[in-house]
Amino acid sequence: MTSVRTAVETAVLRGAMALPPAVQRALVRRPRQADGHTLSPEIQLMFRLSDLSGAPGLGERPVEDSREQMLKDSVMAGGRQPIGAIRELVVDGAEGTLPARLYIPSARFRDDSRPTLMFFHGGGMCLGDLDTYDAACRHLAERSGVQVLSIAYRLAPEHPFPAGVQDCFAAYQWLVKNAGAVDADPERLAVGGDSAGGYFAATTAIQAAEAGLPLAFQLLIYPVTDLVNRSRSRDLFDGGGLLLTRDGMDRLNDWYTPDPSDRTAPLASPLLNETLPAMAPAYVVTAGFDPLRDEGEAYGALMARHGTTVETQRFGSMAHGFVNIVGVGREARARAAEVADKLGAALQA
Secondary structure, eight states: OHHHHHHHHHHHHHHHHTSOHHHHHHHHOSOOEETTEEOOHHHHHHHHHHHHHTOOOTTOSOHHHHHHHHHHHHHHHHOOOOOSEEEEEEEEETTEEEEEEEEEOSSOOSSSOEEEEEEEOOSTTTSOOTTTTHHHHHHHHHHHOOEEEEEOOOOTTTSOTTHHHHHHHHHHHHHHHTGGGGTEEEEEEEEEEETHHHHHHHHHHHHHHHHTOOOOEEEEESOOOOSSOOOHHHHHHOSSSSSOOHHHHHHHHHHHOSSGGGGGSTTTOGGGOTTOOOOSOEEEEEEEEOTTHHHHHHHHHHHHHTTOOEEEEEEEEEETTGGGOOSSOSHHHHHHHHHHHHHHHHTTO
């Protein structure tokens, strides 16, 4: 029954997202607006369908249920994206090996050394895995021409802070030491991710700079940067109707940092770190309708004050999670393609 229901929901979603924009606007009736931005009709329609299906916000259910829901939603929105080749790997984590997946784009490289992005998936530091972000990584690699090495770090609540931070940095150290094993160019290595993955990319970049490790670029897509304070965008957008809600984010936060005193640690809330080193150039992506919008942009400004070259781009019509929406619709996929193009240009893929 579940598979039949999922098939029906997927068909409805694909059909709705393929409708002409004028029809989508008519279906949502009242466009959602805030701060001079109008939410994309396809995104608003997508969330409307999610509400009608009874899908909860991220983290609102018990952890295993939330993980299953996130995987289901990601597969529905991501579809099956083309990719040149895939290799299943294991890399070093902080306390053992971690599953990893290498996405090799179809584009030919100038030589055998390839620009490589180590990608950390989202999911509030508690949800998500390699399969949840398979479509997003395929699209990012194929569009950018940069190979993507996706890492499955340990998740809370089973492994709370700082396990994920430690795993992601250990994995990056593995990449630096073993670049040749994945045909990576050691001078064109990058870290990136979205949401929680953007946070782990940020903490990895901080530690890489402090350790003197090579790093060419940071791709921070609507990153979590502050586990303590509530920004204006959190108050503005966490009331429902979007992917993230206050209850869901609070539950994820409690799972990740069960000891509230940990939340002020520099590697738990990078935005509170006033001793940041100068780091690799960063491209910070935010969405107009995202509770994490303001803290991501504030972190970009903080990095710039500490000597990092930063470009911040807000996609005003988008909401949290848009880089996963590459298998349905038009506008979200186009914005995800813009992000991939920035990555390719930064690493000269």
